[in-house]
Amino acid sequence: MPDRIPIRLDEYESAQLKIDQLTARDVDRLHALQARGCLTLVPDHTGWRLKADATVGILVLDRVRVTIAPKFVIPGEQLMSWLAYALGTPVPAAARRWATGPDGYSDLVAAALLEQCERLLREGLRRDYVRRVSVEPVLRGRLDIAAQATRRYGQLDQLHVRTFDREADIWDNRVLGSALKAALRLTANADLARALHGIAGAFPQASTPVAALNALDRTEYTRLNARYRPAHTWARLLLRGGGVTDLLSDHGSTADGLLLAMPAIWEAVVRRLGTEAVSPYGGHAVPGGSDIGITVRGDLGNVSAFRPDLLLSLPGHDTAQRTLLPVDAKYKRYDRHGVSAADVHQLLTYSAGYASRDAQSAVIIHPQSGGHAHRTLHVGSPHSGLGSIHVFGICTHALPEEAATWIGSMLR
Structure with a gap:
């Protein structure tokens, strides 16, 4: 991946961008965020002027990496305490392993997700019964007689079977795999990226981020999956790009990023x-x-x-x-x-x-x-x-x- 030009500004401040620093796709994505009240992009005589509103976080575009820092409200060392308080989730201890540098705000959320996923792995991922249809050399589960008769014409060298086994490839785990992948794209800290990459392979992934978000919206917590609630909270924050159900009005940005609407x-x-x-x-x-x-x-x-x-x-x-x-x-x-x-x-x-x-x-x-x-x-x-x-x-x-x-x- 080519190195992106870092652009740093505070909330309510603006930055000058050259005309060639934004691609046509970037302009479309920024205009979509502008329509949601996250920022303002206007052309001027030298290129573009990007102004942040009451929004903080990070936005990864094709050629630039925009970091928007809080101007006065919450210092970096207290950000996770207040954000976790707003989300109603425990303050993650692992988030303190990374300093709040230029990319620290997105790294802290990624670290919080990492900590919860590590805890779930230590305890053992939840498994549930998953129905599968496959072709096997031996009989497992139930024989699909209709498929065997119409596709194998009575031959028994390969059997069409239906199985119902306990697996970890369920939605509770898939949304975490998708969120870990999204966090990996955002982080600029080498140690954090290495840790995210190492754990991501242990979790299955949803087909698309939208599918993962839809699954999160449908999730109902019982005694079987209640321990997943903190991890899902940080996963939702990352997958929506900063939007949280019943918390932020933004329903997901069209660019990779983690933008938090401070009001x-x-x-x-x-x-x-x-x-x-x-x-x-x-x-x-x-x-x-x-x-x-x-x-x-x-x-x-x-x-x-x-x-x-x-x-x-x-x-x-x-x-x-x-x-x-x-x-x-x-x-x-x-x-x-x-x-x-x-x-x-x-x-x-x-x-x-x-x-x-x-x-x-x-x-x-x-x-x-x-x-x-x-x-x-x-x-x-x-x-x-x-x-x-x-x-x-x-x-x-x-x-x-x-x-x-x-x-x-x-x-x-």
Whole structure:
């Protein structure tokens, strides 16, 4: 494989590409990613200008290898802790064997998959009964009488048989083989590539990545395959190129890569943070935010509805009465500038729609560095107060469990 030109930029930053650094296929793939809101590609007088949005990761094209690093939110040494927290899977220990260098973000995910696959091999791959149709010199399984009569014309030197044997060539293992192959294409670390190549041969592969993804979407976990869940989580992340079912809006990129949509990841983090923060005090998350949501009627077009990222049900002073608290995740630098008017209007609408009239409040949770922070916005009119907005800044240099404890102390 020819060496690709490395292009490195931070999220929200842009890089200049020469006209000959992108093939026609690359341009088509980048435009497809642009349609999903991952990046922006525009022509200029010298070639192309590639701008990253709120997306981080790696993108392997025909002639260039683009690395997009987080600008401020999650440091490399904490990335796996927060990503695993968002995915609801244990933090892999093997991921720490590789430093977070220029390609470290994709390498960390590949290392996490490698660790889980190594564990499954040590424990023994799951086997299940697989039906096979074959031609054998001796009788195994059941004789296919119709095939024997119509294809062998009664001859018995070769027997058409149907077998039903326990094999490792099942979908639980095939998706991992396909994911290991995808990880091998992405990694630039020689040690990691060697380890991935060594273990990939132990797993069967699906016919196509799409077939593997379809199998993952159909997978139901029981006591027989529950131990495969962490490995499948990292496999889905790699096979979708960063998209995760019920986590990221991207449904798979058309180019080899691992692109993580940071706003969607932060929303998943906040949903889990808020739920775990209030559970020790008798609070819980309202499933789906609410049954109906806040609706807008009478405008042109269809009726629209919107919900907060998280709606918490909290115990009130009276044990028989509970308070609803809307929480919204904002992937913004609210540690450096004030909350925008649009977000103030949005959170006031949430508080008016869900919170009780005597305590109309809502919460914004945003990422930051340098410790947790809390400030309160008091919104009022010339006649009365309209509500309050609590702005929580979560330090991503800390562990997620520490952040959940701190949020719980603030809400209590």
